[in-house]
Amino acid sequence: LLYFTDSIQPTALLAGLEAHGVDVDGRIAKGQLRVAPAVDGYLSDGRFDPKAMIESWVREIATARREGWAGLRVTADMAWVLRSNVDTEQLAWYEAHVSRVFADGFTTVLCQYDQRRFAAAELRQVSAAHPGMIPVGVDGDWEPLLRMARTTDPPGLRLSGEVDLSNREALAAMLHDAIEELGHRGAELVVDVTGLRFADTGAANLLLTAARAHPAGLSLTGCSAALARLLDLTDSISGAGRAGARGLRVVMADQAS
Amino acid sequence: MTATLETGARRAGQFDHLGLLYRDREEYAARIIAFVREGLAAGEPVLVATPGQNLDLIRTGLGEDAAGVRFTDMALAGRNPGRIIPRVLLAFAAAHPDQRVRIVGEPIWRGRSDLEYPACAAHEAAINAVFADHDAAILCPYDAAGLPDDAVADAARTHPLMIDGAGVSASPDYIAPDRGVAMFNRPLPDPPATAAILAYSGEAMLRQVRHFVANHAAAAGLSPERVDDLCVAVNELASNTCDHTGGPGQLSMWVEPDILVCQVDDHGTISDPLIGRIPPDLASTGGRGLFIVHVLCDLVRIYTRPHGTSIRVHIDR
Numbered sequence: 407l408l409y410f411t412d413s414i415q416p417t418a419l420l421a422g423l424e425a426h427g428v429d430v431d432g433r434i435a436k437g438q439l440r441v442a443p444a445v446d447g448y449l450s451d452g453r454f455d456p457k458a459m460i461e462s463w464v465r466e467i468a469t470a471r472r473e474g475w476a477g478l479r480v481t482a483d484m485a486w487v488l489r490s491n492v493d494t495e496q497l498a499w500y501e502a503h504v505s506r507v508f509a510d511g512f513t514t515v516l517c518q519y520d521q522r523r524f525a526a527a528e529l530r531q532v533s534a535a536h537p538g539m540i541p542v543g544v545d546g547d548w549e550p551l552l553r554m555a556r557t558t559d560p561p562g563l564r565l566s567g568e569v570d571l572s573n574r575e576a577l578a579a580m581l582h583d584a585i586e587e588l589g590h591r592g593a594e595l596v597v598d599v600t601g602l603r604f605a606d607t608g609a610a611n612l613l614l615t616a617a618r619a620h621p622a623g624l625s626l627t628g629c630s631a632a633l634a635r636l637l638d639l640t641d642s643i644s645g646a647g648r649a650g651a652r653g654l655r656v657v658m659a660d661q662a663s
Numbered sequence: 664m665t666a667t668l669e670t671g672a673r674r675a676g677q678f679d680h681l682g683l684l685y686r687d688r689e690e691y692a693a694r695i696i697a698f699v700r701e702g703l704a705a706g707e708p709v710l711v712a713t714p715g716q717n718l719d720l721i722r723t724g725l726g727e728d729a730a731g732v733r734f735t736d737m738a739l740a741g742r743n744p745g746r747i748i749p750r751v752l753l754a755f756a757a758a759h760p761d762q763r764v765r766i767v768g769e770p771i772w773r774g775r776s777d778l779e780y781p782a783c784a785a786h787e788a789a790i791n792a793v794f795a796d797h798d799a800a801i802l803c804p805y806d807a808a809g810l811p812d813d814a815v816a817d818a819a820r821t822h823p824l825m826i827d828g829a830g831v832s833a834s835p836d837y838i839a840p841d842r843g844v845a846m847f848n849r850p851l852p853d854p855p856a857t858a859a860i861l862a863y864s865g866e867a868m869l870r871q872v873r874h875f876v877a878n879h880a881a882a883a884g885l886s887p888e889r890v891d892d893l894c895v896a897v898n899e900l901a902s903n904t905c906d907h908t909g910g911p912g913q914l915s916m917w918v919e920p921d922i923l924v925c926q927v928d929d930h931g932t933i934s935d936p937l938i939g940r941i942p943p944d945l946a947s948t949g950g951r952g953l954f955i956v957h958v959l960c961d962l963v964r965i966y967t968r969p970h971g972t973s974i975r976v977h978i979d980r
Contacts, residue, residue, distance in 0.1 A: 527909075530866070539867050551870060568873075571902045572866035604873060606898050607955050632891040639955060643942050 407433075408466070410444035410482035413520070437473065444486040454492045456500035463507045471512065481516040485523060494528045501535035502579030509554045509563075509580065516540075534575040538567075553601075554580050561593050562625075566601025569609035577609060581616040592622050600628025600659060610640040617654035625655040634658065676763075679800040680791055682822030682834070684807040684815060688720060691804060694826065695767055696724045698802050702765035703731050710755045712747075713769040713804070714738040721767075737769055742979075744770050744783040745957040748793055749942050756797055763798040771818075773809045778977075780814065781847040782964055787821035788843025789940050795840075802826075820846070844936040851966050851973050854915040854926055863901055864911035872901045872914060876925065879916045883923040884980050892959040893978050897925050899952035900974055904929040918980070922961070926975040933967040 411419050419441055424430045433439035448454055450462075470478040487497060501517065508515050519529055521542060533539050538550025552567040554577065563584055569577050581595075588595055595616070599605075605613075614637065617624035626633075634656055641652055685691040695711070699721070702709040711721055712735040722729045733755070741747045747770055756764050768790075771783045790801060805818045807827070819825055819836040821843050838846070861875045876897045880890040897914065904912035908931035915926045939953030957963050962977035 530909075534866065541867055568870060570866065570869045570873075570898060571905055572869055604894070604898075606895065606902065607951055608902075611951070631888070632895075635888075635891075636895060639958060640951070643951060643954060 407439050407479045408481075409439070409441045410447050410480075411441060412444040412483040412485040414483075416441040416443060438475070444482055444484070447482070448486060449490065454490060454496065454500075456496060456503070459500060460504050460507055463504060467507065467510065467513055478513045479515075480513065481518065483518045483520075485518075485520055488523055494531050497528075498531045498535045498575065499579075501532055502575050503583060505535075505537065505554060505576055505580050506556070506583040509556045511555050531575075534572060535579065537573050537576045539572065552577065556584070557596070557598065560596040560625075561588055561591075562596035562598065564598040564601070566603075568604040569602070570604070570606045571608065574606075574608050574612065578612050581612060585616060585620045588620065588622070594622045594655075595620050595624045596627060597624060598627045599630070599633060602630070602633065605633055605636060607636065607640050610636045613637065614641055614652060614654060617652055620653065623653040623655060625657065627657045628659045629656045630659055676798055678794045678797050679824060680794070680822050681800070681802045681831075682818040682825045683802055683804045684818065684825065684827040685804055686806075686808045686828070690828075691717070691806075692720050692724045695721055695802070695804065698765070698767065698800075699725060699732060700728060702800070703728055705763075707763050707765045708755070708759040709733065709765045709767075710735060710751075711767045712737045712740060712751050713767060714772050717769065717804075738772075741770050742961050743957060743963060744779065744786040745940055745963045747786055748789060748940050749954070750958070752790070752801065753793070753942070756794075756799060763800070766799065766801045767804070768801050769804050771803075771805065771810065771814060773806060778852075778964060778975075779962055781849045782962060784814070784817045784821060785844050785847035785936075786940070787818070788838075788840050788847065789937055790840075791821070791823070791843065792840035792937060793941055841936060848936070848966060848968075851926070851964060851975050854924075855917050858915040858917040858926075861914045862911060863904070863914060866902070866905045869898060869901055869905070873898050875914065876916070880923060880978075883918050885923060885978065889978060893923070893925065893976075896956045896959045896976060897927065899956050900925075900927040900976075903952055904931065907931050921980055922977045923980055924975060924977055926973060928971070928973045930970055931967075931972050932969055933965065933972055939963070939965075 409419065420430050430439065448459060467478055517536065519532060521529065537552040537554055540548050550567065552565065552569055552573050555564045557564050563580060584595055597613070613624065613626065637654070637656065683694055685694060699709050699711065709731070710733045711718065713721065715736045715738055718734050718736060722734060725732065735751060740751050747768065752766060752768065755766060770786055775783055787803065794801065803822065805815060807815050819834045820838050822834055823837045825832055825834045859879055861872065863872050873894045876894050877890055880893045885893065901912060901914065904910070904927065908929050910930045912927055912929035917924050935950070938950040939957050943951040943954050956976060960976040961979050964975045966973045
């Protein structure tokens, strides 16, 4: 578990954990817990480099796997952004695209944004870059609105939950990155939507756009009747007269092999 | 009006929007059959979109000529008048590119409710803007004996050319399409006191909006498919509140005989009067969400004003 602090000092956090009965020293000694100031992680060279940061997560995850842990949990107090010159666009881009690295079924990341300190418009933009958002005052039963996992065989994504305006950018970045990685291999992108309970027209449009953008096309597996109808409807608007050229293959939930 | 043909339509190369005031079935059938035959003689593709029983009358009257005509039941295709332009009129024009098309479109009939009527009349006004650059003739029959006086008077406001017993004439009451559409931007009656209400604010509450809609729609007896449709539609309306106003909104739901009603109220203003009525790729600004709401619902009424918009949708039970 990696904890990046900002509003409070690492020592204060450790003391707090200890007060809640966590064997802090033991966990640290085993290499299971690390607490560090967020600026050390995010502003390693004194500035925020989103691409280098994403690469550093790849290394961090590889290390945790190599050491044999069952998973990696990360939480970061993002208040450091307020003192930096990182702009909202840059931050939202990073948050949306870092999902690609985190969607490995191994890593869980909780980004903390203080509602009282961030501007509402900035919070909206950054929040849309996350698959799920935990509102203030929620109890332990919270589940993210959308879960996205990358799959390797077949190469693609598995989506479960719901996609709407609140997490659309997270899906957009995930599809974009998946296509970019597949680009040179000429393989079809397979998106398993068996667990997708709701998609809005914006999400349908993202899937259709991704299918057109990827030369080898996109295959949706486990598609519900509702999603199939929404895709047809959305396609009839944006792709009028181009039926068949949409690059999208739909396998319905009840005919999956 | 030397270029005017016998039925009121003019020469090719321009758009004619004709209002026909008829008083009985014989006059109705005679006028429409003449209009259709004139198109067939000129080699034009012809579509007749009227409510079902009127279709039968025209089909019978045309005899063998009916084979060359496309028929659409407007009571179904135009159940929501807001989707007639994209799904019926523009779809027929798009299927016959580079040809002058001829259409009989009957969007207003006895039995349209008071709540439906302004959406129908706004549709008639919008046709003048959407088809301005099309090579087409659209004839809209009005039952002068059976419709309320207001509807007959409005026909003369939304059609540049009128046909009645005295023949064809330019309508002195015709008003420009933007003003015409604005004229039917009318306040909605208040939701009943018994309506279920959900106040929402921010995208994070959209899941609650959908949950609320699904529960009430299922309780109202909608099929699972229509519950899904309504969730998609209302989610789009509430998303527009979040996306375009940044402020809060309120969703009200209640049941009326044969229909389930949803109304979304927020503090935004809709500036484009044609939004949702024409396919978004032809529209200047977005509008995909509202377009899909029109396709999915059985009626969409919009009342927009400075600092406030109310959108009411009906779905048949």
